[in-house]
Amino acid sequence: MSEMPFTAVVTGASSGIGRDIALRMLDRGWRVIGLSWQPHDIVHADFVPVAVDLLDEAATTRVAQDLSGRYAVSHVVHCAGLIWPNLLEDVKPEEIDGLTRLHVTSPMILSQAFVPKMRDAGFGRIVFISSRAAMGVASRTAYSATKAAVHGMARTWAHELGPHGITVNVVAPGPILTDNFWGIIPKDSERQQKIADQLPVRRLGTVEDVTRAVMFFADEAAGYVTGQVLFVCGGSSLGGLSL
Template sequence: MTDYTAVITGGNKGIGADLAQRLLEQDYRVVTLARHAPDFSHEKLEHLDCDLLDPEAVQSVADDIGARFEVTHLVHNAGVIWPNLIEDAKPSDITGLAQLHLGSALTLLQSALPAMKKRRFGRVMFNSSRAALGAATRTAYGASKAGMIGMARTWALELAPHGITVNVVAPGPIQTDNFWGIIPKGSEREDDLARRIPVGRLGQTDDVTRAFLFFCDPANGFVTGQTLYVCGGSSIGSVPI
């Protein structure tokens, strides 16, 4: 099998956009899901507008994808942080990010599973976070990103007999819009954090993309249920972020 179709949530910018372009270069068909279209085009790229915080919108898009595409790769990359201290956190933060980070992934996978099982091949990936290990002001974000790891391990067990792998990439501080939404670009705080990372720098989008490409590769079918921290070593010791 050489024809692959990848669905990438949040494929319009940052890590998702970089991964989409790398897969297009490898002749994949790519479907991106986000509230805004990517700023690049390709004959094998299709974008579908979708607010992943809205369960009904996700179900509608999932039904459309399931009817029109034989999905081989599902990359749940979309995410937001919603940082706040415990005193300011709300239960709705948790339910909202659970829908975005977990519920939408379930709905999209359910639409893709019939084609994956029929081919006895599939690659499912999550973009989690080093914050799954704990980070200040990340009550809802940390909980839902940690949930991705547990859900991926469960799915890996269920789907392994069908030739479908499920893995997680957990980035540390990566210079994207999400990161700069918390730490101002070019600030002393950004420089200080870079100095405290064991490898001495912040991550770039392509650092994370290369990890996803490993899990995407059809040759890597003996790796499933795993979490790869792409974090410059910040998951090893104590590096407050």
């Protein structure tokens, strides 16, 4: 299979990591369908913007069914995510429910719609953007729990889909300079620098760091790698990081 027929669905493609992934795929000549509830600013002949709230299961299902009828999707990259930080005593059940819908249920609905044509083609790539926080970070109950669930789901799908030429992998970033990060850590603050200083590489990550890992898993030649979690975290998964 050549690269030209590839059609990738990238969630969260309106900003940050998802946007950078979409741009790199477009650079390779792929068609990219960007799913987001926010407006997209990518202008490209092969970019298809789709507005959808992935917290809404019914809306996600409608979009998945529509796209699966119109395209033979070869790649799914689930990048959309929210954090909703709270210490244990303040966590609300609806936060667990909401982030489960966003991080776990919505990519399941999308993949269920697109996998049949991947099976027919004997090729597919599914990549989840998880987080180093799946290993545990204070104030991240809902976020850590649902990102950790992604790891188990990906490994299960890797077993099921591997015989059909479909790989399923996870990229788990550590602290990355995005609006999500700056929504919690003030931009260019002393606290931001303190986090960087704790990392073995002594810097915070960029969206490009994450995109390179995603593009490895997405590559046609990466068919012998599946069910893996790759931490792109500057060494923060080694322990000792305090946000």
